[in-house]
Amino acid sequence: MFIALHEIRRAWVRFALVVTAIGLLVFLILFQQTLQSGLITSFVGAIEHQSSPVLVYSVDGLCNLEGSVILPDVEQDVRSVDGVGVAGRIGQGTFSVRAGGQTTSAAIVGFEDPRVGAPTTLVSGRMAAADGEAVALESSADEGFGLGDTVRVEPGGLELRIVGQASEIGLHASPTLFTTYGTLEEVLASSNPAARGLAPAAIGVIPEGGVSDAQLVERIDRAVPDAEALTRADAVTSTPGVAQIQQSFRLIFLLYGLVIPLVTGMFFLILTLQKAQSLTLLRAVGASAGYLIWSLLIQVVTVMVLGIGLAVAMYTPLSSRRLGGLPLTFQTGAVVFWAVALLVLGILSALVSMRRVLRIQPIEAITGAGVTA
Amino acid sequence: MNKTPNPPSATDAPALQLRGVRKVYEVGGQPAVALDHASLTVERAEIIALVGPSGSGKSTFCSIAGGLLNPTEGSVVVAGEDITGYDPRRLSEFRQSTVGFVFQSANLVPFLTARENLLVVDEVGRRTGAAARRRADKLLDELGVGERAKNMPNQLSGGQRQRVAIGRALMNEPQLVLFDEPTSALDTATGEQVMELIRSEIGSRGTAAIVVTHDERITRFADRTVHIVDGVLDA
Numbered sequence: 204m205f206i207a208l209h210e211i212r213r214a215w216v217r218f219a220l221v222v223t224a225i226g227l228l229v230f231l232i233l234f235q236q237t238l239q240s241g242l243i244t245s246f247v248g249a250i251e252h253q254s255s256p257v258l259v260y261s262v263d264g265l266c267n268l269e270g271s272v273i274l275p276d277v278e279q280d281v282r283s284v285d286g287v288g289v290a291g292r293i294g295q296g297t298f299s300v301r302a303g304g305q306t307t308s309a310a311i312v313g314f315e316d317p318r319v320g321a322p323t324t325l326v327s328g329r330m331a332a333a334d335g336e337a338v339a340l341e342s343s344a345d346e347g348f349g350l351g352d353t354v355r356v357e358p359g360g361l362e363l364r365i366v367g368q369a370s371e372i373g374l375h376a377s378p379t380l381f382t383t384y385g386t387l388e389e390v391l392a393s394s395n396p397a398a399r400g401l402a403p404a405a406i407g408v409i410p411e412g413g414v415s416d417a418q419l420v421e422r423i424d425r426a427v428p429d430a431e432a433l434t435r436a437d438a439v440t441s442t443p444g445v446a447q448i449q450q451s452f453r454l455i456f457l458l459y460g461l462v463i464p465l466v467t468g469m470f471f472l473i474l475t476l477q478k479a480q481s482l483t484l485l486r487a488v489g490a491s492a493g494y495l496i497w498s499l500l501i502q503v504v505t506v507m508v509l510g511i512g513l514a515v516a517m518y519t520p521l522s523s524r525r526l527g528g529l530p531l532t533f534q535t536g537a538v539v540f541w542a543v544a545l546l547v548l549g550i551l552s553a554l555v556s557m558r559r560v561l562r563i564q565p566i567e568a569i570t571g572a573g574v575t576a
Numbered sequence: 577m578n579k580t581p582n583p584p585s586a587t588d589a590p591a592l593q594l595r596g597v598r599k600v601y602e603v604g605g606q607p608a609v610a611l612d613h614a615s616l617t618v619e620r621a622e623i624i625a626l627v628g629p630s631g632s633g634k635s636t637f638c639s640i641a642g643g644l645l646n647p648t649e650g651s652v653v654v655a656g657e658d659i660t661g662y663d664p665r666r667l668s669e670f671r672q673s674t675v676g677f678v679f680q681s682a683n684l685v686p687f688l689t690a691r692e693n694l695l696v697v698d699e700v701g702r703r704t705g706a707a708a709r710r711r712a713d714k715l716l717d718e719l720g721v722g723e724r725a726k727n728m729p730n731q732l733s734g735g736q737r738q739r740v741a742i743g744r745a746l747m748n749e750p751q752l753v754l755f756d757e758p759t760s761a762l763d764t765a766t767g768e769q770v771m772e773l774i775r776s777e778i779g780s781r782g783t784a785a786i787v788v789t790h791d792e793r794i795t796r797f798a799d800r801t802v803h804i805v806d807g808v809l810d811a
Contacts, residue, residue, distance in 0.1 A: 205696065206688075206699070213728075481685045485696065487671070488671060488672070489670075489671040489673075491665065565644050565671070569638060569639050569679060569680075
């Protein structure tokens with residue numbers, strides 16, 4: 204502690220610079236993690252935060268509410284699969300609506316049974332239960348989708364009253380409404396009187412007691428060839444575009460995950476080489492190699508902890524804001540994961556410096572060779 | 577009843593006993609003898625000047641006597657402790673407790689103050705805390721650099737840096753202090769002041785010292801002069 208902390212105190216400018224560099228890099232990771240989460244939530248939050256643990260699409264629907272159409276015989280077959288406890292229709296469409304004095308497009312999701320397909324993240328008001336009622340995406344409140352507002356479907360003029368707000372239920376990065384299935388049928392009829400009824404986009408299913416979600420998925424897939432069942436989590440990641448977003452961000456995270464230990468490792472290697480004579484002197488007066496390694500580790504951990512602390516301090520206020528139309532949230536899991544991962548990587552990055560320290564021979568205090576080549 | 581005489585205790589034993597010490601290095605695949613069957617006894621409170629030209633084996637002698645290096649042959653006993661064949665860890669512990677060093681260059685840690693350069697000896701060794709702080713202050717005062725205790729090494733003159741280094745060498749209350757060319761980087765007047773200081777500080781403590789030098793003028797500060805040429809001592 205003595206050597207490590209005194210050196211940091213005396214050379215605080217260089218340590219402050221490396222802490223700032225690490226802090227900025229970690230901040231970028233955390234911010235982009237939040238950005239990724241915000242993007243995915245705005246695209247498929249309606250699937251992630253609805254009540255049905257298993258969703259059944261048509262086999263050619265590409266795991267997408269927009270593209271999936273469940274025909275009546277398929278619906279009947281799904282409902283009759285052994286292990287299905289509760290099943291209910293889920294419909295979806297994108298419509299032009301008039302809200303807050305503006306005409307915009309909104310995604311509307313209709314659920315037949317609130318146990319399968321209703322939003323699970325209600326933050327104010329109540330669930331839509333009657334005709335003409337809707338639960339809206341909380342972050343769209345300023346755009347005319349606030350609690351008590353009325354949204355008019357164009358053309359046709361059908362009015363929907365916002366009776367509740369839920370967080371993270373966005374679909375296709377649009378303002379999103381959840382209504383009863385009957386209300387969604389009325390919306391379709393109002394906007395397109397020529398439409399011949401509303402076919403469900405998916406069937407929401409709850410397994411009966413003793414059957415797991417995965418077991419039920421397997422049974423449905425085996426029993427109904429024209430259906431594709433997915434657990435809620437799989438439905439999220441299987442939605443077209445989500446995997447590509449995750450893959451792109453994974454590549455960015457990988458690069459940062461390499462750059463940060465490289466910066467740390469290079470910094471401490473240069474520092475070790477610069478103070479080779481001092482380390483040799485300390486070895487000569489009786490400091491063990493373990494003592495010098497321990498001092499190095501204290502410095503690495505101090506730099507990483509301060510860097511991560513700086514990053515979290517910058518990230519916290521930014522993570523509660525909106526970026527364009529994208530709501531951001533503080534990702535506690537991401538902070539913990541990256542803090543631990545980067546701390547471990549930082550320590551590993553100092554292995555080269557540790558090796559240099561171990562190669563220092565105390566006799567070089569007399570021969571003046573410094574660190575052995 | 578016959579009594580067996582007690583073996584000499586560590587405090588009664590000579591500060592250094594080298595017996596038939598040989599050190600052979602491998603240079604370009606060929607053996608090179610740096611120290612050839614050297615034998616020397618240094619008594620307590622004795623100051624020895626070890627004089628020899630460059631490459632004569634002075635540094636090797638100093639390294640073996642101070643536990644920085646193991647000999648190829650022979651035995652090394654410092655203050656009654658036979659350190660022949662000690663592994664690196666035990667040699668570190670030995671250096672922490674028994675010897676002090678003043679080197680020719682790189683004598684002080686540049687990011688520690690004069691006082692902290694003394695305290696670091698306690699930090700890597702016994703860790704006595706407050707007692708060490710008192711001892712460091714006392715040593716710096718005695719060496720005439722007490723008012724420079726909070727200065728960094730680059731704020732000290734060459735002579736002041738050597739005084740601090742002497743303080744560091746005495747910090748662990750050693751039995752033997754090894755000085756490797758302690759005046760080579762100093763002008764003549766400062767060098768003489770440093771040697772007088774070594775003489776008085778070492779003499780007052782009853783500690784033994786070996787001053788390695790190639791400067792014959794230094795020998796007048798020593799109790800005895802030993803010459804070394806091509807690894808052979810003329811003790």
